[in-house]
Amino acid sequence: MSSAAYYVPNQSRWPILASIALFLMAVGAGNLINDLSAETSGGVGVWFLLLGALCMMAILFAWFRNVINESMSGLYNEQMDRSYRWGMSWFIFSEVMFFAAFFGALFYVRTLAVPWLGGEGDKGVSNMLWEGFQAQWPLMTTPDMETFPGPQEVIDPWHLPLINTVLLVSSSFTVTLAHKALKVGERSRIVLWLAATVLLGSAFLVFQAYEYIEAYHDLGLTLQSGVYGATFFILTGFHGLHVTLGSVMLLIIWLRVLRGHFDADNHFAFEAVTWYWHFVDVVWVGLFLFVYIL
């Protein structure tokens, strides 16, 4: 069913169109954010951003449709499959490094910067500039409470975050069950387990939204509440975005399964999504440990 020669696609319009869409998004986002900060309004930024994002979605849709059609018509051989596998693996590695930057920042401020500001360690003299400031983590009292009012309370790991951990870890199981079902060709079970995974992912997002609202309204834990809030939101925020993306990908895979795509030996896209989902899960475990508990 797969052809002998490596499939080299003919010309394609999608990449350059996608570059233009990306450009529109960047220009739009830049203008929008600058307007927000300068408190000026009436800029065109938001329209550029929306237009770019819409174009991007349409382009990616069309691009992936091309790829899916090629795959379905047997143009891809095993070697092609391996190219995709390498591609996806290294992409996930790049994502790991993206999170590593934020984890690194978290460890640095926790173990070095904040103690120094509080008068401990090699650069403890710095405390001269912040009289009365004491190092603690979570950082409830910041060095300059006027500019960065610290949170009144931080999130209790054993409520929502624990529930979210359970949700996400079990979703890793359900997606594996779906994969197993695919390998033995039981399509109704694939549909079921995938749907369960999407639901678990969405429930996670709902709880996270709830947690954010609580943080802002009740706990005073905000982006502006010092470096604890900053690291908290950047890590959980980017993780949340990845869960969102992963859920969308799962949803697409689910729709494709409904349409009868994939078979026991030929289902790279399916696997790629499961890899991604496991990655998102692992990052969460790191977050739960280092952001919430410790």
Place this chain on the structure above:
Amino acid sequence: AWEVNITPGATAIAREVYDLHMIIFWICVAIGVVVFGVMLWSIIHHRKSRGAEARNFHENTAVEILWTLIPFVILIAMAIPATATLIKMYDSTDADIDIQVTGYQWKWRYQYLGQDIDFFSSLSTPREQINNEAAKGENYLLEVDNPLVLPVGKKVRFLFTAADVIHSWWVPDLAVKKDAIPGFINESWAIPEEPGIYRGQCTELCGRDHGFMPIVVEVKPQAEFDQWLADTRSAAQAQAAAATEEWTLEQLMERGEQVYNTSCAACHQASGQGIPGAFPALAGSPMVTTDIDAHINIVLHGKAGTAMQAFGAQLNAVDLAAVITYERNAWGNDTGDSVNPQRITELQQ
């Protein structure tokens, strides 16, 4: 001048650094001679035009190991003195004097801790020289209004920090280069051995006038240093007293012009015209021709999110009063307002 090397410096540590520099330099030269020598030899003798035939060797584990180990040993030999020197440079205990050095855009502030001495030090080269409208002086760009004064032979501990962006305080002769980081303090120290004047510059890009915030250190014998301490203290007291006196408009204008030229003209320009798009004009601006208190307020506290700094901590009450008066009356602003130092002192409390 065709100066090609670093200075041996004016402290024991600086000389040690200089020696270290020379050692590693000569080691590199020696390795270079060997490597480039062999290369040159091959280029000359093993060229086709001389009939050289290529030999067929292309692997030899023994040589590979050899030329891994030899450089490794050389590196260890370099690391030992480097480590020793570094450890010394990090030992800032038992200092005789503590000086807090704060970097500002674009000047330095020196506070002698526990000595009641606190002043700013900024570039004193006239703008005309920079703009090629006047002949450049001998110490072009390396001269300041108030140098840092140190006693000879005493261990001085510096505590570096900054008020806005990162700066870096470097005086080659003291072999001290340390970043001044806002919100944190870095330590370093020096024991100057000879009286003299030592010059340096800010070495961390800190914005527009990064090239224009030099450092001048004057090292004096103990007696002269003590005299300087006393003089500076009494000058500060005179300043404080002056703030309670009444000043006439003319006096304020005269003093205000000087203050304006050192502290404000870099952005707002000597003509008060500013730079369109970057720094607002003051000539004819309602900011300086209408509400006095609003004007004082912005000078004292700056404007958040812009380059306008809070001068309340940088200038004394007399200078503030004078410069505000100047701005309200120069370049055709002619409001006739005169602001007295007492008003500033009041608002500052």
Place this chain on the structure above:
Amino acid sequence: MDTTLSPTVDTTEHGHGPAKGLGRWFFTTNHKDIGTLYLWFSLLMFLTGGCMALMIRAELFQPGLQLVQPEFFNQMTTMHGLIMVFGAVMPAFVGLANWMIPIMVGAPDMALPRMNNWSFWILPFAFSLMLSTLFMEGGGPNFGWTFYAPLSTTYAPPSVTFFIFAIHMMGFSSIMGAINIIATILNMRAPGMTMMKLPLFVWTWLITAFLLIAVMPVLAGVVTMMLMDIHFGTSFFNAAGGGDPVLFQHVFWFFGHPEVYIMILPAFGIVSEIIPTFARKKLFGYASMVYATSSIALLSFLVWAHHMFTVGLPLAGELFFMYATMLIAVPTGVKVFNWVATMFHGSMTFETPMLFALAFVVLFTIGGFSGLMLAIAPADFQYHDTYFVVAHFHYVLVPGAIFSIMAGAYYWLPKWTGHMLNERLGKAHFWLSFIGVNVTFFPMHFLGLAGMPRRIPDYALQFADFNAVASVGAFIFGLSQLLFVYNIISCIRSGERATDQVWEGAHGLEWTLPSPAPYHTFSQPPVIK
């Protein structure tokens, strides 16, 4: 390396040539077209960044402010660094990779051809966005190519937002390009092309691609934190909220140091191809070259803070980073020694590519020596942020990276165009460049040691003489690049026909193909014995 071609070079559905018109370039999925695009783009950026450098050198020709204001000078310095690094050197190497790697490993194309096109086409948009900031209110980025916070956050002009997004776009492009290269090398090799038979250029690129994937996301992370600090009130780099400006530097240099090796490892690869060809002798120590390159890459993750010796690291950190940095001299030395051993008892000729490669070995090593001096922390206190550093990195980047790119271009141009180049012009270009580079950058060592800080638009009088010399050199070097441009264009349009092997001593798959290389190569994998 012994190679035989299967009888049909070009078969089946891909027998057709390139599409007609501009669409060929916009929509192409062909690795050679994309390689060409990358190379032209990088040349354009080199000229742009070079003109900025000439502006810097013109201002620094004499003390006093003559041509530009400090504000604009800072923008020039920043843009010059960014454009040369992200616009000239990196795309040039990716272009060479695109052209040569599929051919060198016997693949029909890159592993993911459409994504390959996307990686390229993001770049012109990203750089348009970045260059456009120069015309925005408040001016463009003026905080150095290292954009230290808080100068680049709280104190930055509003255009910094666009700068951040431009960096995101470049990162995106680089990551996709690197993924493609890795997938190609790991998955597309012709049967029999084992890893230890790969040409060194391919090996060095494999390792470079790994570095790219590991560190570009970190750069994306750090600019994202900047964006948050600027617009959303976070305090990553602000002590008032418990953050630290130095945190920015740690994250930046965790990216930045591997980044400088990203700009030199492919150069090592190119030089390792060229020297054996013109010495008519197999590369000495192939395996140890591979191991050395890998060690350099791994060590490069452990040395970042050598750029931060003066920020006040704790003593233990200072020592660790000093030792780790010094260690890099060992594997790099192995490479240099292997090149010299390859020349030793060879049968050398000195065509233009070889001249550039030889100059590379010598001048890069000089740059390496100054790097080693910088690595000695206590001495670095005297060198840091002076022109000594500027001299160091221009020696490794200009007669290093740039010379290797020129060497590679001269070496492979006949294969690309089917025409030999004009040797006399090539040699003239070489000698002018060689002299120009040294006249420009050698005096900068002296300037730095004598105490001239970098990133200043005006300087004290004792620095005047060497600055004048350096400026003259810069114009000699810059203008002689016109010869390069002319030589490339004339080689494309005319010139003696090139043979398949092109250079007498050349070995490797690319030299078994016709010159110019057909639009599609190795649709059927060649057999490697």
